[in-house]
Amino acid sequence: MGLARLAALHGVATTHSPSAGVTLPVPDTTVVSVLAALDVDASTPEAVRSALTAAESAAEDRLLPATVVLWLPAPAPPVALPHGTRVRVRLEGGGTREWREPASQRQGAAKTSGATSPSAAPAGWAQLPFGVHRLDVRTADERKARATLVVAPEAVARPEGRVHGFLVQLYSLLSGRSWGMGDLGDLAELTAWAGRALGAGFVQVNPLHAAVPGAPTDPSPYRPSSRRFPDPVHLRIEDIPEYAYVTGQDRVRLDTLVEKAAGLRTSVLDKGALIDRDAVWELKLQALELVQRVALGPGRRAAYCDFLAAQGQALDDHATWCALAEVHGADWHAWPAALRDPRSAETSRARSELMDRVDFHCRLAWLTDEQLAAASSAATAAGMGVGIVHDLAIGVHPGGADAWAQQDAFAAGMSVGAPPDAFNARGQDWGLPPWRPDVLAASAYAPYRGLLRGLLRHAGALRLDHVMGLFRLWWVPSGAEPTEGTYVRYDAEAMLAVLVLEAHRAGAVVIGEDLGTVEPGVREALSRRGVLGTSVLWFERDWAGTGRPLPPESWRDGCVATATTHDLPSTAARLTGEHVALRHRLGLLTRPLELERTEDSAEVAEWLAYLTRLGLLPEGTGAEEGEIRAVYRFLLRTPARMVGVWLPDAVGDRRPQNLPGTWDQYPNWRLPVADSEGRPLTLEDLAASPRLHALMEVFRARGARG
Template sequence: MGDESADRADRLGPELAELAAAYGVATEYWDWRGNHVEVARATIVAVLAALDVDASSPAVIRRELTAAAQQKWRHLLPPCVATREDVATRFAVHVPHGAHVTVWVELEDGTRRGDVTQVHHLVAPQWIDDRLIGEATFSLPPDLPTGYHRLLARSDGRSADVPLVVTPARIPMPSSVAAHRSWGYAVQLYSARSRRSWGLGDLADLADLVSWSGRELGAGFVLPNPLFASDPTVPVEPSPYLPTSRRFISPLYLRVEDVPEYGYLSPAALASLEAIAQPCKAMNTSPALLDRDAVWAAKLAALEALQAVPLSPGRAGEYREFLAREGSALTDFATWCVLAELHGDDWHEWPVALRSPSSPEVAAVRSASASRVSLYCLAQWWLDEQLASVQARAVAAGMGLGVVHDLPVGVHPDGADAWALSDVLANGIGVGAPADEFNQQGQDWSLPPWRPDRLAATGYAAWRSLASGVFRHAGGLRVDHVIGMFRLWWVPAGMPAHQGTYVRYDHEALVGILSLEAARAGAVLVGEDLGTVEPWVRDVLRERGILGTSVLWFERQSDGSPLPPEVWRELCLATVTVHDLPPSAAYLSGAHVRLRASLGLLTRSVEEELAAFQSEQALWQSTLTARGLLRPGAGEQEVIEALHRYVALTPSRLVGVSLTDAVGDRRTQNQPGTNKEYANWQQPLCGPDGEPVLLDDLPTLERLRALAATLATLR
């Protein structure tokens, strides 16, 4: 009887399932093996609670269902309308039954469009709060220009004014990508140091890499890891995919000597900074794990010294323009950095009065610490200038795209964006991924997800701000886990990763806004669509002109054999490996199996995993040999070159080459499913002998040039 009672308690019931559907919460899904999975009741209740929906009892569920059904009837217009150009989108207007309503559009250039037409669509009126409310359906004109407009309505003494976002039906392909295929390096910038680096690769190193690889090797782009800000305290978060903000850049990437004010430091200040920098520079030739804490201490001291240099009148004017452009978002970020220095980097543990950026107490701290707030604003200005310089040098070197930036899925739950944007993020939820072939226990990345309802209610303001910022100095953008614009795997706090569920988003708005900003920037947009992705999602991305992602090890036919290169996708960024896999030299040896086994990440025996791996490698060896890309008995480097030749045979518009493969590195940068168990994101770029490889030495590295030569046919 006990088991039957527990089973009944865990059943959703039709009303809870209906309530979940109303908020886009999945009650079932199909896993990576094709098995149907029913989501547990406890998961559904917890996810709904994060959306401020109470599902604690049958009576409360019925009340919440009524509230959800009445929600749209209480408002004259929807909170936001997102549509595509050339589409006559319909939307509903709710007014007292029988009342007249006027609807019009104001374009972002100030032009008024009154050709919003009512269409016949009979809907029965509803009693809402003792008033009979009717629904009228209107259609937008199909020739609205792309942009951020306003939709307005007036009726019976009431008025409404909501955002109207018209996005391109398809992102125009940049001429450089349309004309010919292109290849470029994927690099973990922090790991790629030069002799002038302060212990970590920086924006000057990135500028040198784009300039040299563009001019000497014909590379068309460079794809660095996300460069976004981490906490201003120690220990510094090592993961570039767990930033404190996706709107601002990490000062760790600033080349101090390239800041214009550096040249006006006093001799004593210069000598002091050189003494601070020397221990960091000495790290460049060490294979030891990267020391972000030491580098941050040195660069923070440099920022403080640079702040003391007065700006020239021209520079001061440029800085004021930067501050005006960035507005309150920058001020909030800089204020959070100061508060983190004072109270620690978890804003949930701050005094209650400081947990909202709009509180009087936060304003008092901002005023009292104005100089320190200015320090973090100045740092972002200098970083913005250096980012602009990197892209300019890439274009000057002949790169068709230049820098393709990387957008992570989310932000640190305790960080600056989570604090400043807490009104549009879900509390008590971590974004992750269900179990798949490479992470069979699922993943919880701890990132707080966007709330779909709050995004819409605010006209997607936070997403629009983020999107416009990431394209400012970019020839392209890679969106990590692009499925997150369609649905995200929500894991309630305290539950294992595999007990989460999917929550749906309005992809027309999220994808559309990112597409609009890409089109305005003349940039390419790449979606990382690996893992469990519904087929229709890839159709949407293709229709919008968004490139997908193909990784050689994952491209297989139904029988498990390698997918012939001729049938790979054309609208795609194709690579042999990615940052979540070992470098090819390590992968070919089966090191990834042994590493996962040592970390307890396997769900079957090591012997079974190794047998499957060896079978896979045998298939690849025979495939490469049969195509004449590899001779029998070839060595490791020859195999790596043959794998890249295979990718070069595909029609994919973009081909990425990991810099670790180019230099023969063997150490894994990131092992998914681990936190402290493995030194993720802390490995310096090294050669096959384990000794550091500096960017200064790349031009003379024979294996790098040999691998680059395999891609010469792309141009």
């Protein structure tokens, strides 16, 4: 009981429920390991008793929680304080506000609680500006307390009216100007065309976070080196202003690189080669080193210096890691011991010795930021109501830049994953170190705020992968099976408040990927704060009743409605059963092929019959293009604020971009957008595609301009 009580005080679960009505205990060894990662010693009964005494004493004496959240406008103070308590708020932007908590205006309240009544909110709270402030209180009997105070609007803004747009993995969208994979120039071109010609209100892309360099580089955009800074592999080299001023022998070398890049592009588009991120980066790195030699003009130099000043220590750390990784390898755990500490004297000395490379990587971050801004401006100029939707991965690579620079914020020896459930009895280990909730709170959520602010600089909306991680994450101790993990809770109110605050400041929409197992109350809490959910056609059923497809009018309005995602079969593959055949070819089926085919065909037939009854399939069954249009007509019947078209659906692509459960068996994250025959298509091909325009007529007919 002592261990369970100690775990509860630190937000560590000692049981979990893999399915309704089933509760399983968490191994004591797991609880002890997780507590140790939070600097709580529970290794012996004596240690448990000592830690429990300290934790309970601290909880009993605590006048304030670590973080106080005030949602404005609010009818009541965010915390109940004794009458006469002196409140001092040091504002984020400078200055202070002070007042004394008044006596309760509710008769009898003082006798029953001794604290301010919820109906008696003093003006001091209501007049605070939005921000992350420091709260100090002192009671009449001289008890003192300090906390972080997050003041946020009660909800983030949602799109006005119905908005539709495209979902695409940027690397997969090559144009005739790409260097072997889609880039930020292509993104700007896509947004300009989609907004102006098709009335699209947004384009959602995969995470553009900086990857961990390697041979080969992990192609997954969801296991990055840094979530704080984008990857310069997405740069359009020719769009860098200094590119035009490369002269002499450097120009000859640069032109040769451009020719080689054309060869990479041709290999992907015409010869069936996979997207080779490493080959693209090798050429771009050489090109960028040539472009770097061109001196910045006075205006450009001033803009670069402003960027350096704005990004501060975070950028310096990131660029230092990049420079050190070029010398010592991409996993900082294998570096010389002194360099594993970003604040050591040896690291400072190495930074000075590698100053030119550190500056080079800072410059790359700036150039990438500029092109992100240009793509965002293109979306705005095209009349997009939302603009570019950027994606935030749930975590970072343990050997990467963020994990090195922010070691104190990550739980050592732990990995994020998922518990066993009805779909995966073995659970999952994603290999991503989790943030420590206690360190986040103690730092006033500085790493989290910096991350959000960086991503929202040029975003019309932000999608959070596995948004349930704001509430709790499944921690798996190093060396343990995923089944031996446990949930660790975060201060969801504080995490949400910071998210809403930063999105409000950026004028951005927030989308949470809430697919899969979601604990009760999470979707409601997200909705209350304006966060849109994610609803996928094939998963929306009346699970509590008939089990049949959920009627369109019963869908939630606060969501992005889609037919599929990057981890699921395309709509053409789903309708034709190609996804079953693919999994069979790869040996991924756990049941006989005919049984899988029979069940899949029955599900598709059920949906097509339903679409026909609703009058959404005038083309009749058997015509693939008509069936796909019917799926999107259905999505437009729902009240969803945003409707997303998986761009490969528009041209009949049958291949998933990622096939969960595979590694080298399938080319995850390396396929270009293709037609129904598997022929790669350029952005120019897409813009001229009769099939795409026929699908988009569905949106024009519904007046669904975003």
